[in-house]
Each structure stands twice: as structure tokens, then as C-alpha cells.
Amino acid sequence: MNQLVDGVWWSMPDLTTDRPVIGAIAGADATLMVDAGASPAHVGPFLDELRKQGAPPVRYVIYTHSHWDHVWGGSEIKARHQPVFIAHELTRDKVLAQSRLSWDDASLAERVRLGDVESFSLEHIKAEHPSRGQMVIVPPSVGFQKQLEIDLGGVRCLVEHVGGDHSPDSTLVYARERKVVFAGDAAYTAVSGLRHYTRQVIFQLLDHVLAFDAEMFVLSHTPAPLPREQMNALREILWRVATLTLDERRPEQEVVDQLTQADIPFPLSPEFVSELVDAFKSGAASHPKP
Numbered sequence: 001m002n003q004l005v006d007g008v009w010w011s012m013p014d015l016t017t018d019r020p021v022i023g024a025i026a027g028a029d030a031t032l033m034v035d036a037g038a039s040p041a042h043v044g045p046f047l048d049e050l051r052k053q054g055a056p057p058v059r060y061v062i063y064t065h066s067h068w069d070h071v072w073g074g075s076e077i078k079a080r081h082q083p084v085f086i087a088h089e090l091t092r093d094k095v096l097a098q099s100r101l102s103w104d105d106a107s108l109a110e111r112v113r114l115g116d117v118e119s120f121s122l123e124h125i126k127a128e129h130p131s132r133g134q135m136v137i138v139p140p141s142v143g144f145q146k147q148l149e150i151d152l153g154g155v156r157c158l159v160e161h162v163g164g165d166h167s168p169d170s171t172l173v174y175a176r177e178r179k180v181v182f183a184g185d186a187a188y189t190a191v192s193g194l195r196h197y198t199r200q201v202i203f204q205l206l207d208h209v210l211a212f213d214a215e216m217f218v219l220s221h222t223p224a225p226l227p228r229e230q231m232n233a234l235r236e237i238l239w240r241v242a243t244l245t246l247d248e249r250r251p252e253q254e255v256v257d258q259l260t261q262a263d264i265p266f267p268l269s270p271e272f273v274s275e276l277v278d279a280f281k282s283g284a285a286s287h288p289k290p
């Protein structure tokens with residue numbers, strides 16, 4: 001667990017089983033957690049650390065969206081702190097449905113076949129949850145439509161539904177006095193089918209996120225939180241790729257060369273640019289012009 005600013009902590013994401021960031025925001029009276037982690041094994045050490053740091057009890061857990069890696073550690077937090085679990089109503093409905101399903105190997109394989117679970121998640125789920133017979137998925141008890149604000153004692157958290165290509169239920173948490181935005185997976189591509197970005201959707205979302213008076217932006221599967229300068233740079237990169245790929249005949253290599261040679265304060269690999277090119281091309285393909 002790492003401290004981002006006073007009273008705000010984050011855990012590093014881990015590619016091994018695709019663990020996302022877990023976040024915590026503490027006020028004088030209560031702590032709010034952003035996401036519950038992939039499993040009790042994931043969130044347990046984070047909760048131990050929070051206690052060592054002297055954070056107030058965890059009173060609230062926000063699920064940023066319904067994907068398993070952000071939700072399935074909830075039972076461990078519930079057992080230790082009995083917090084209120086809160087999510088957008090779409091997330092609430094999806095997690096409630098997950099909590100009623102069986103997740104044994106055969107059922108899991110069926111969920112993958114139906115497209116409810118991404119095939120790349122299969123081995124990650126099995127590694128995080130080797131036996132799923134007793135697994136408890138905690139549905140939110142509070143659902144909201146647009147936004148709500150929680151006062152933790154001198155620190156207010158705005159919880160807001162933003163949607164996006166990655167998942168329509170995506171929600172962010174903005175810790176006002178700490179000037180931190182936890183954006184979950186909202187700024188990433190869609191994961192089902194083609195990993196696409198829809199131009200209109202992603203830039204509307206990024207501009208909305210950047211409009212918050214925040215200095216740090218936490219994206220759940222990005223190795224470190226992004227200072228504002230880097231968040232701006234990420235938007236600039238996406239904008240350039242989106243613009244360059246409007247001409248469908250332009251070779252991918254040309255886009256990669258232009259971007260990797262540009263003077264942009266963001267760590268940029270050719271592979272990352274290639275993925276962005278594919279994402280914008282797929283986005284255009286999935287939303288053909290009339």
C-alpha cells in the first residue's frame with residue numbers, strides 16, 4: 001500500500017492476475033474504499049495496512065463498476081468492518097446477479113461461453129479464487145443514479161456515474177479536499193468483443209475527468225497514479241491517435257512513429273500506440289458513419 005497524499009492510499013495494480021488498484025480515502029470520522037479488490041487475498045493485506053496507518057474504520061465501499069476484479073474482495077471488508085456497499089444502480093444489479101450465480105468450474109466456463117466473463121479472466125479468476133464453493137459476492141445495499149456525496153469528516157467524496165466505452169456502469173470517486181480522482185477503468189477501452197474506443201465517448205469522458213479540480217488521477221490498471229500533467233498528456237496522445245486514424249489508409253507504423261517521436265511527457269511504447277490505433281479503428285468500425 002502506498003500513500004498518495006495525506007489520508008489517501010492506493011495499492012499497486014498487478015498484471016499477474018490483473019489485480020486493479022484498491023484505493024482508500026480517510027476523513028476524521030470514517031474511511032471510504034474505492035473498490036474491494038479481486039479477492040480476500042488481495043484486499044486483506046490492504047486492510048491490515050490501513051489499520052497500521054491509523055485510518056478510521058471503513059464505513060463505505062464504492063464499486064467503480066461490476067467487473068469481478070473490483071468487487072470479489074468485498075466479503076473480506078464486510079467481515080472486518082461491516083461497511084455500506086454503494087454503487088451505481090447498473091453495477092448494483094449486475095453484482096446482485098453475480099451473487100446469485102454458481103461459480104464452479106463448469107458454471108464459470110459457461111459464463112465465458114456466454115460472454116458474461118472475458119476469456120482472458122478465466123485463469124485469473126481461478127488463481128484468485130481456487131475454490132469457489134463458499135465464495136461470497138457482496139451486492140451493494142445502496143444504489144444511485146447520477147451522483148452522491150459522502151462526508152468522511154472534513155473530506156468530501158463525490159461519487160459520480162460517468163459510463164464510457166469500458167463499461168456503461170463506470171463510476172468515479174473525487175476526493176475534493178485531497179484533489180484526487182479515482183477513475184476506475186472508465187478511461188480504458190471496451191473489453192467485450194473488439195477493444196475499441198469510440199471517439200465521441202472517450203473524449204467527452206476525459207474532458208469531464210480533467211475538469212475536476214484535481215492534481216492526481218488514479219486509473220485502476222495503470223502502474224502509478226498520473227499527475228495532472230501526465231493525464232493531460234494521455235489525452236493528447238489519444239487525441240493525436242484518434243485524429244491520425246481518421247484517415248483509414250494511413251499505415252499504422254506512421255502513427256506509431258509520429259507518436260513515439262513526439263515530445264510528450266508520458267511513457268509511450270510502440271506497443272501501446274499500436275493498441276490505441278487498433279482501438280480507434282475498431283471504434284470507427286463498430287460505429288459506422290451513416
Ligand SMILES: [Zn+2]
Binds near residue numbers: 166185
Ligand atoms: Zn473493468
